[in-house]
Amino acid sequence: xxxxxxxxxxxxxxxxxxxxxxxxxxxxxxxxxxxxxxxxxxxxxxxxxxxxxxxxxxxxxxxxxxxxxxxxxxxxxxxxxxxxxxxxxxxxxxxxxxxxxxxxxxxxxxxxxxxxxxxxxxxxxxxxxxxxxxxxxxxxxxxxxxxxxxxxxxxxxxxxxxxxxxxxxxxxxxxxxxxxxxxxxxxxxxxxxxxxxxxxxxxxxxxxxxxxxxxxxxxxxxxxxxxxxxxxxxxxxxxxxxxxxxxxxxxxxxxxxxxxxxxx
Ligand SMILES: Nc1ncnc2c1ncn2[C@@H]1O[C@H](COP(=O)(O)OP(=O)(O)OP(=O)(O)O)[C@@H](O)[C@H]1O
Ligand SMILES: [Mg+2]
Numbered sequence: 609x610x611x612x613x614x615x616x617x618x619x620x621x622x623x624x625x626x627x628x629x630x631x632x633x634x635x636x637x638x639x640x641x642x643x644x645x646x647x648x649x650x651x652x653x654x655x656x657x658x659x660x661x662x663x664x665x666x667x668x669x670x671x672x673x674x675x676x677x678x679x680x681x682x683x684x685x686x687x688x689x690x691x692x693x694x695x696x697x698x699x700x701x702x703x704x705x706x707x708x709x710x711x712x713x714x715x716x717x718x719x720x721x722x723x724x725x726x727x728x729x730x731x732x733x734x735x736x737x738x739x740x741x742x743x744x745x746x747x748x749x750x751x752x753x754x755x756x757x758x759x760x761x762x763x764x765x766x767x768x769x770x771x772x773x774x775x776x777x778x779x780x781x782x783x784x785x786x787x788x789x790x791x792x793x794x795x796x797x798x799x800x801x802x803x804x805x806x807x808x809x810x811x812x813x814x815x816x817x818x819x820x821x822x823x824x825x826x827x828x829x830x831x832x833x834x835x836x837x838x839x840x841x842x843x844x845x846x847x848x849x850x851x852x853x854x855x856x857x858x859x860x861x862x863x864x865x866x867x868x869x870x871x872x
Pocket of ligand 1: 716717744745746781782783784790791792805806807808809810813814815816817818820842845846849
């Protein structure tokens with residue numbers, strides 16, 4: 609049994625964050641562990657309140673897991689503030705956490721900035737250099753680079769420019785671009801590859817970013833190479849979107865457990 613770790617926030621509505629990550633790990637037949645960075649009061653419509661956990665307790669959770677189990681891969685999601693980002697980067701530097709997928713949760717699909725400027729700087733100076741793979745959406749690529757990223761050619765350039773900031777590979781996610789396909793761009797330091805899948809017509813897209821990065825970490829834990837892991841995760845997410853469902857009055861979740869319920 610392989611162990612995977614998510615370092616992320618809790619989504620009370622069950623569609624994103626830690627909850628999405630643990631379901632995704634389970635769908636891949638892995639033992640999921642978690643270090644919770646923040647608690648959000650959230651549902652399918654929006655976030656009504658949230659609070660960060662102390663950085664000391666975030667690190668204690670990571671140490672408790674890594675001190676006892678062999679962690680095959682790790683992903684980070686919402687890290688809430690600069691202090692937690694620095695503490696997680698420090699932990700990743702001294703503990704054996706396996707390949708590290710950093711989903712830089714900085715700007716929500718809605719365009720809302722989730723971190724202050726100090727936290728954005730901490731990402732760049734401390735965490736990006738430790739990342740095996742960085743997975744920004746378009747708005748996060750823009751925030752990290754300080755220039756617009758609005759089409760495929762700009763995504764390919766952004767992937768190269770972000771790679772220069774230190775991560776070993778970059779996946780710029782194009783979910784927000786219109787078109788028949790949802791296309792992401794992977795740069796592994798060597799070649800730029802477009803990774804496309806048919807766009808699924810649904811409003812139930814809550815937590816797609818969390819799910820994708822958790823699925824990539826899962827596949828890296830299972831021994832996939834990077835491109836194989838990204839392609840496999842994208843196929844898993846696309847099927848989860850096809851089987852997404854409505855709970856509540858806003859954006860519903862994707863069906864994380866679809867591999868376990870074929871033919872339902
Ligand atoms: N309607 C859709 N159909 C198919 N794939 C999609 C759709 N929307 C997003 N994706 C894919 O979902 C993944 C997440 O991309 P997205 O750009 O939505 O990230 P994000 O903004 O970080 O998501 P989140 O708001 O959940 O954090 C990418 O692989 C993207 O191509
Ligand atoms: Mg995201």
